[in-house]
Amino acid sequence: MLTADQYPLLKPVVALVGPTAVGKSAVGLRLAQALETEVLAADSRQVYRGMDIGTDKPCSEELLTVPHRLIDLVDPDQPFNVSLYRRHAESEIARLHRQGKLPLVVGGTGLYIRALLRGLCEGPPADWTMRVRLEKEARAQGAESLHRKLADVDPAAAARLHPHDHVKIIRALEVYARTGRALSGIHGAHRFAESPYASVTIGLLRERAELYRRIEERIDGMLARGLREETQRLLDRGYGPHLSAMRGVGYKQMAGYLLGQYDYDEAVRRLKRDTRRFAKRQLTWFRAESDVHWVTIAPEETAEQVTARVAALVHDFLSRLVGGRAPARSQTDLSSIGAGAR
Structure with a gap:
């Protein structure tokens, strides 16, 4: 491991990425505990306050176990973008480096992670x-x-x-x-060529059938915990379907049902279909990144076992960093993962 005074100098960052329902949160929580650090979320929906179930935010017990940052930053009707995310994230990373901790970024919003680790291509201000x-x-x-x-x-x-x-x-x-x-x-x-940090990106994968099974289970769990009621509360507070925050997977489908556009069964069908499509788009994004170290999870593997494999990659990254060598890059064939979403 690095010494406390090396963190601000070398600026290491670890990113754990992958599609929805692959198991990032469970592995990230355990990895943060092992590294004695905090989780920096990279999720474009978890930044909104009051949107908890549909974005699968960490529960109160998880928050007590490991601090999670970069969630609940704005209200659903407030503008938020990748530039604001990067600004918040850089502040948290600098704080952790000063404390001699290894920043751990966990999430599935590829643009946020790319902008943070490889620089942001700034365009004109919003009109x-x-x-x-x-x-x-x-x-x-x-x-x-x-x-x-x-x-x-x-x-x-x-x-x-x-x-x-x-x-x-x-x-x-x-x-x-x-x-x-x-x-x-x-x-x-621009080519997103800036490298403000010494970073390693680790991606989690599962076979398509297993990932889709987990997506079904996740959605059933969200519905049981009250996704419909949470969406109704948001609508009652004036957060209509025209808002970017309300067009995210989960809220969009439930809002359509609650506003009388289709029945509940159709809302659930659309939600599961659109979540599979969303996972496919996430995989397509991360597949295009050239520096991801992929870890394919077997159905029988526990979160603890996967965390051990990821921790070994982190240890290798830190060892190479201290030794003055860039982390080795690897990529796996993703052509059969996440294909054919319906």
Whole structure:
């Protein structure tokens, strides 16, 4: 392990990533205990207050066991973006380094992790007038209208984004309108090449059938704990489905049911389908990252056993760091993992 005075100098960071329901939280909790550190969440939904069940935030017992940071940062109707996340995360990382602790970032929001570990490609500031206008256009003409508009000015971004991903599509249109440059081109020129930290990224994987089984179990558990009631409370507080926070998987489907768009069984069906699709998109993102050390979890493995394997990779990273050598890189074939989501 590093000595306390080496942390601020070498700036090590460990990131634990993977798709939803793969087991990141359980492994991250145990790893943080073993490292005597804290968990820094990298989840674009857990930043919202009052959205607990649908984002699978740590329970009170887990929070007492290991401090979790970067959750409950804003209300659901407050704007939040990757730049704000990076700012909060950098502050927490600096604090942990001063305390001689190893920052452990755990989450599935790939853009947050990429921006934190490899730098952020800053675009122009938000144009809220334009965003409101584009939101109205999407509601009036259909979600695909904005996607077609983006395809005309930035085909690469349009090919990468789902037609219903309003937030990212609107941002890409906004950047083009403000700069005259395609967002995909700006990102390509930046290449996210900054490396403010000495980091290692460890990804957790499961076979597709096992991951989907765990997704089903997770959703059943969320429903049993009161996801429907939590969504109703949010709606009652004025947090409507137009908000970015309410368009996340879980709240979007439950809000549709509660607003009378379809029945409960259809809401559950959509929720499970969309969560599988979400997991597939997460895997596609992390598959494109070149520096992930992958750990494939067998169905019979316990969280403790997986944590031991991950801890060995962390130990190897720290040993190489102290020795002045970059951590070895490895990548596995992910072509059969998470494919064919329905």
